[in-house]
Amino acid sequence: MMNSPQVIYLCEQNNERRQRFETVLTFIGERVTVLPAIDELADHDDVLCVIAGSGVNDLSEHAKSKPAIPFIAAAESHQPALNRANVIGPIDANVDYQELSRWLHYCHSYHRNLAERHGSQNHKTGKLESLLIGQGSAIQSIRKMIAQVASSDANVLVLGESGTGKEVVARGIHSLSNRKDGPFVPVNCGAIPGDLLESELFGHEKGAFTGAIGTRKGRFELAQGGTLFLDEIGDMPLAMQVKLLRVLQERTFERVGGAKSIKADVRVVAATHRQLESMINEGKFREDLFYRLNVFPIDVPALRERQEDVPLLLQELTARFKKERGVGVRFTGKALESLSLHRWPGNVRELSNLIERLTIMHPDQLVDVSDLPPKYQHIDHPRVEPEYPDELLEREALNSIFADDEDEPDADTAAINSELPDDGVNLKDMLSELETAMIKQALDKADGVVAKAAELLGMRRTTLVEKMKKYQIK
Template identity: 55%
Template sequence: MDLMGNVLIIDGDEARRQQLETILSFMGCQWQSGAEEDCLAYLDAPNQVSAVLLGDLASTTEAALLAQFARVPFISCQPGEPSQRNLIGILEPPYSYEQLTRLLHFCQSFNAMHPALQGSEHSQTLLRLLVGKGNAIQSVRLLIEQVASKDANVLILGESGTGKEVVARAIHELSPRAAGPFVPVNCGAIPGELLESELFGHEKGAFTGAITARRGRFELAEGGTLFLDEIGDMPMPMQVKLLRVLQERLFERVGGSRPIKADVRIIAATHRDLEQMIIAQTFREDLYYRLNVFPIETPPLRERADDIPLLLQELLNRHGAEHKAWLRFTQRALESLMQHRWPGNVRELSNLVERLLILFPNRIVDVKDLPSKYRYGEDVWLEEGPVTELAERDALIQVLSEEFEQGEEPLADPFSQVLPEEGVNLKELLSDLEVGLIRQALEMQDGVVARAADMLGMRRTTLVEKMKKYGMAARDM
């Protein structure tokens, strides 16, 4: 289980150090260990340490390390209460696999939230996903620029997959709080009974299983931005508690009584219609107006089809680096993708790009390579061209063979005949043949296009396209 990249143990107690090393080895973690003077060099190396286990250090030394390396998560083996943001928790004896696993997961969350440990390339990729020339996405970018420098609460509305978190991260990256953490919380993915502890933290013994005190997302977001995704899924009791925090900028841990100041910016997002939820009394009206200080609506992808080529390029750059492959789309494939309705929006487009990179690495993708639901219009007919040509050839063989019914032996292959000296207009010949066969199929199937298409060995959409091409209707029988 690869929880952390590299865990550093700073402890002068050799017996305890060996015990922690044994647990980490069992967990599959990489680790370095030693006394304080032996380990400082590891901390000075950027991004080499994912978590630090502190042993028997003096309280002043521990506090100095926490302050000096504020972007590294620490776990202390000394009893007490976490006093700084990067002191994730206390590891209490007897040291166990379960306890250490839980604390390392918290360290992992800290690293994911802290901008110093997020690649700047990742942040730039997020911002670039707001590409587009249409009025809708230009308006979103303008709103982001206008509100980023303020500390006002922002409510991002839009369908699932439209990039609401991308907008939230862009606001954070352009704000004066960019040096602080960006902490996302999916309110719909956390059970209601655990959401309060997740947001506000808890004290030791607050409930069964709370064997140590733990910081909540509000504390982890101190000085930065807290992103409350799917706020419409938050239970009503939690809405009341969140409203109090927004009003007073104070909160308490579960099981605690000490008020903690909340110096965070709140950005919320939802795909739900909150105004309808207020009418249905499933969302508090006062909370809605607290959050909806500055609304931003992300447009669905179907309303910005012209931006799809630019989005594809950004997604290919990102997924191509991950899969070490490239991909190109033909113009017909691009036009077909631009006709799709994209119910899953940008997320659906991203998933499609990754799928195609896996299926067709270092290739050019045409319409026929797209999954069937992404093929549209004339491109479908073109994709079926070779199959249709074979069917036409077989039918023409049959028609020409009928010329020999009056006693002459038919040729094995009429196409082996020598062309007359005056030549033939093959295009007109095949067109006349195709029109005649379509009329016959429609007559035999009482004008039912779907059954006529089955009889001709083609898709219904292909037959409809051919009928349009020749100006035919089902009544032309």
């Protein structure tokens, strides 16, 4: 990770003004290098900014030739240069500590934003975009925080509702860290009984307890040189919280039943959907452990707080299903609009489950609003049933009647004669009666199971349900 630039270059020909700037900058702890002439400014990585005073000719041209360096205009003659993004000011020789600090803060921000856009963190954000899908400001803020903390070994606490992707955040931190070549070991603290959690985390020696027939490494040992992800840390029993705190403080642990200290070369990322500060007040979570874990908190937003990302998530998740399982699903514009209005209480996990469900119901098909489960239908969009030609309906209906010569026609179909009466017939009414009779027979054969009846009739279950509503068949 590139170090932040720290040196301020001062180019001021007036001795009194130069000394004034040097005094103020030195007082606030800044490193200052005096330039006799602006032309002597080289392309150094350590340049925080250049304070350009009197004696600097045509600051606009200098700023244009070095867009990666912010310039602070310290002379009235530099007023035309202020239209450039990397030129700020003006300031005068009587500048005080507060005003100069504000300008220097701008210079730090300029470098940071420039690096995020074009510099050293581009490879990081590229990786994160493949993990954290979305273009909204909320998810971009999360990516930025991950990139900032990844290169350190600071403990991270990931907060957020269930299904928001807290483990995805943890994996993003690991993949961008110096430990990326080491293991990423997740453990769900809420899924392991309290009396087994100690052995799960720290391992045990042979004979440490009944059933310990051999030595076993715990998750801390398995994560050596890498990252240990402690999911649902809020569900960890108090007794285990004490032991975890000791490991985090001393960076050593012992296996259950053992006396040998093992160094914990592990970066810990914890996550929870619980309100830990409320649990502290209730005596259910240790305050000292909270502050040990909460070095760098990342609060993952709920999906309802980033509704603009729903279409992009749908596109990405359906593509993944298509790649992994060979079957996908597509959405009409109205279906996307309806899904974008859903509140997603289950967050991204709920969205993923919905897509899996739809790929089963409508494999490689185009899904409209009416095909969505009822709770996802947030806009009025009537179902469009195809109208088949009467000849096709008649032929299919008659084929289904006489498909099995061994079956005797029942009372519902006996009245239907295949010969046209002399006075004609209302074919639509006749077909409706025939369709009603076939549906009733299929339901009888299927013992009332609609899905099985739909199979017997060679149609989709949803189509059969609509026809049952149409003909008022219970």
